[in-house]
Amino acid sequence: MLSKKTKYAIKALVVLGKNADQPPMQISRIAEEERIPKKFLEQILLDLRNAGFLYSKKGAGGGYSLNKDPKEIFLVSIMRITDGPIAMVPCASLNFYHKCEECRQETTCGIRDVFVEVRDATLKILSETSIADIIARENTLINI
Amino acid sequence: MLSKKTKYAIKALVVLGKNADQPPMQISRIAEEERIPKKFLEQILLDLRNAGFLYSKKGAGGGYSLNKDPKEIFLVSIMRITDGPIAMVPCASLNFYHKCEECRQETTCGIRDVFVEVRDATLKILSETSIADIIARENTLINI
DNA sequence: TACATAGTATACGGAAGTAGTAGAATTTAT
DNA sequence: ATAAATTCTACTACTTCCGTATACTATGTA
Structure with a gap:
């Protein structure tokens, strides 16, 4: 959340x-x-x-x-400042990586593998969506 | 997380x-x-x-x-039981919907709109990945 | 210079959620 | 009977989140 x-x-x-x-x-x-x-x-x-x-x-x-062009402020950057990691498990995080204490072998962990996929999907959206995009979306939504 | x-x-x-x-x-x-x-x-x-x-x-x-076929146990169901909502904002949740108190107009909220997209991307993966898939992934990862 | 305006900075506190513990009750195989 | 195992409820420690309080610093204007 x-x-x-x-x-x-x-x-x-x-x-x-x-x-x-x-x-x-x-x-x-x-x-x-x-x-x-x-x-x-x-x-x-x-x-x-x-x-x-x-x-x-x-x-x-x-x-x-x-202080920046709204087109250049992406959700991912904001979220990393205020909430920290994007990934759902620390071992799948790019910027806030942390090993799971109980894991024996991270490289062959199927759970991590799935959550890396989830992270990438999330990241794709969040790193492509800017403040300008949100404003544009709102304008579009108003006209529906 | x-x-x-x-x-x-x-x-x-x-x-x-x-x-x-x-x-x-x-x-x-x-x-x-x-x-x-x-x-x-x-x-x-x-x-x-x-x-x-x-x-x-x-x-x-x-x-x-x-009690079920591992092919029929999907991550999304487990997560909804143990963690609750999949969406990152309550107003974008399918199973645990909750209005944002401070929002004036949900229908034209650009933030919600983006996070509905994130939810769908996450949901796609989590509702397609079963326990059997995770086991299969681990077997694949071992052989790399 | 005095004063009101507005951001800066740090610390505090209640509420909720997370992670884990304790202990007694219940069921079942032998 | 007894030991092995799950079931169930309650409790506690810890942390994070959300919001408040308070004092400080900088700036424009009269």
């Missing part, structure tokens, strides 16, 4: 993506529009900022805006 | 699948062979039994054996 943190992070990036041509947007406004607890959102935006996705400006008239 | 419970469940079913032609296998033996804490495994096997996947026999000479 995706954590709320990750879901909120994506929502915030989507809102900021729609706001791309406007001046920086305040945390409170994002929190209100997306119904995200403000103080929780603060932490999340900070993480995204420290990871280089957001630009922030302090003080009066400050706020957050995207 | 898959819980250890689910991973242990799959491992136990695989062992029992390999043991299919033999008399029932004791919990202690499965626990030893797969290095799973015995009392924890007890609970897991009980769940699988109550879900109809296992046959159990009490008393001397008792133990567990598969």
